Amino acid sequence: MSDKKDSILDVKLFKRLFDFTKPYRPLFYGLLVLVLILAALSIAVPHLLKYTVDQKIVLKDENGFLFFILLMLGLTIIEALFQFLFSFYSSWLGHNMIKDIRDKLFHYVLSFKMTYFDNSSVGVLITRTVTDMERIGAVFGESLFDISKDLTIMLGISFYMLYLDWELSLIVFVTLPLVLYATRIFQKYMKRAFEEVRNEVSNLNSFVQERVTGMKILQLFTREQTEAKKFYEINNRHKKAWLKTVWYNSIFFPIAEFLSSITLGLVVWYGGLNVIANDTATPGILFAFVVMIPKLFRPLRQIADKFNTLQMGMVAANRVFKILDTKSQIDNVGKVNVASFKGDISFDNVVFSYVKDEPVLRGISFNVKEGETVAIVGATGAGKSTIINLLNRFYDIESGQIKIDNQPINEVTLTSLRQQIAVVLQDVFLFADTILNNITLKNPEITQQDVEAAAKSIGVHEFIMSLPNGYQYNVKERGVMLSSGQRQLISFLRAYVTNPSILVLDEATSSVDSYSEQLIQTATEKITKDRTSIIIAHRLATVKKADKIIVMDAGEIMEQGTHDELLSKESGYYRNLYDAQFLNGNVSELE
Structure with a gap:
C-alpha cells in the first residue's frame, strides 16, 4: 500500500506538533547542538584508538602511550556527560509539551456542546487526555531527538570509514541497505500494529470505566459473569494487538543482529588479510572498524525501536488533533455581559x-x-x-x-x-x-x-x-x-x-x-x-x-x-x- 496511512511520518501532523516547541526553541536548538557534539565524540574515540595502535603499539613506542589511553578515557567520560544532558533535557522538553497540549485539549473539551458528550465515550476521552498524551510526549522526549542523534552518528561514522579505507567501507555498506530495507518494512507494519493497539486500548478503557461506574447495577442484576466474559473478549483482542508488535520485533532484531555479525566477520577477514599482506589496511584501521561497526549498526536497530515510539506518538497525536479539530462549540459570539437579569x-x-x-x-x-x-x-x-x-x-x-x-x-x-x-x-x-x-x-x-x-x-x-x-x-x-x-x-x-x-x-x-x-x-x-x-x-x-x-x-x-x-x-x-x-x-x- 502506498497511501498516506502507511507513510512513515505525516509531515502536516508533525508540523502541528512542532508548533508546541515554540516556547522552548532555545532548548530545542541546544539539543540539536548536543546531537552534533555527540556525533563528533563518537568518531573521536575510534580515531584515537587507530592512532594509538598504529603509532604506539605497532611501533612499540611507549612515549605518550598512557596519555592517549587517558585521553580516550576522558573523551568517553565527556561523551557520557553530554549523553546525560541530552537525555535529561529531551525528556524535559517532551513532558513540558505534554503539559501544554493536555492543557489545551482539556480547555477545549470544556467548551464542547453537550451533544459531543452525548455521543462520545468517557473512556475514549480519558485515553486521549492521559495515555495518548504520554505517547505524544515520547515523540520529542525519547524518539525524535534520539533518531536525529543516531542518524547523525551513523552519517559521521560512514564518512570517517570512507576516509580510512574505502574497500572495508564497501563491505560494510553492502549489508547496510539490507538492514535499511528490513527497517522500512518493519516500520510500515509496526505503524499498522500500533494503530490497532491504540484502538483496543480505547475500547478497554471505555469498557472498564463504564462497568466500574455502573458496578451497583451489575451486581444487583447478577451480571458479573456476563461482563467478565465481555471483558475477556476485549482484553484478548488487546493482547493479540500487542502480540503483533512483539512478533514484528522478534523477526526484525535477530535479522539486524545477524547482518551486523556477518559484516563484522567479513571486515575482520578481509582487513586481516590486507594487514598480513602489508596492503592498504593497518592494524589501527582494523581496530577502528571493529569499534565503529557496532556504533553504526546498533543505532540502526535503536532507530527502528525509537521509530516504534515515534509512530505510536504520531498515531496518538492524530487522535488528539481530531478532537482539537472537532467543531462542537456553542458559538460564543455574544457581546453583552449581564451582571443580573430581571427575569423575564x-x-x-x-x-x-x-x-x-x-x-x-x-x-x-x-x-x-x-x-x-x-x-x-x-x-x-x-x-x-x-x-x-x-x-x-x-x-x-x-x-x-x-x-x-x-x-x-x-x-x-x-x-x-x-x-x-x-x-x-x-x-x-x-x-x-x-x-x-x-x-x-x-x-x-x-x-x-x-x-x-x-x-x-x-x-x-x-x-x-x-x-x-x-x-x-x-x-x-x-x-x-x-x-x-x-x-x-x-x-x-x-x-x-x-x-x-x-x-x-x-x-x-x-x-x-x-x-x-x-x-x-x-x-x-x-x-x-x-x-x-x-x-x-x-x-x-x-x-x-x-x-x-x-x-x-x-x-x-x-x-x-x-x-x-x-x-x-x-x-x-x-x-x-x-x-x-x-x-x-x-x-x-x-x-
Missing part, C-alpha cells in the same frame, strides 16, 4: 432536535414574567428538561428565539448567561471533595461564611454540621458517602449560594426522602420568592403553588394556567395527569 423569559416558536429530523420541541412558545414561579409538567420524554438545556445554551436551537429581558440569549456572553441561571438537577453530581468545595466549586468569591449564612437561611446548616468535620466532610467520588436526599440538599445550597437571577429546579424532589423533601420545599419557598423560577416536575404535588403551570407532551405545549384553572378543565391533559397520580388515595397530597 420568552420562548418564541422554538424548534429543537437532538437527532436530525427527530424533533424534541415542536415550535413551543411561552412567557415567564419577572419574579414568577412557573412549573413545567408532563410525562417522561415530553421535553421538559430540554427547555432548561436550551435556556443555558447547552445546545443550539434549530429555529425560533429565546429571550431573557427581551435580549436574545445568543447575544449574551455564555459566561454571564450561565452565571445568572442556577440549576438543581434530579441526578446530582458531587466531586470527590469536601462539602464546602462542592458548594462553592472553589469560587474564590464565595467564602465559607457566605455558605454557612445561606445554609442557615434555607435550613440545611444543622444537617451539614451533623456530619463529621461539617463543611470539610469529604463526600468521596460522586458523593457516595451521602444519601440521595443529602446530595440533593447540597446541590440545592450550591445553586442558592450563587444568588442567581433565575432558578431552575429540574425534578429536584423526585428521589428524596420525606424529611429532605420537607427541607427542600421550605427552602424552595424562600429562594423562589421575588425570583424568576422554573420548576420541572413529574410529581404534581410539587407544583400546585406555582404562578403558572405549563403542561407538555411530545414536545408540544398542551395547556397553560394555574393549578385550579387546569383542574377545572374536564378531560383536560393536566386533569388526566392529576387523576392518574392522585385519585388512588393520594388526593390529600395536593390539598
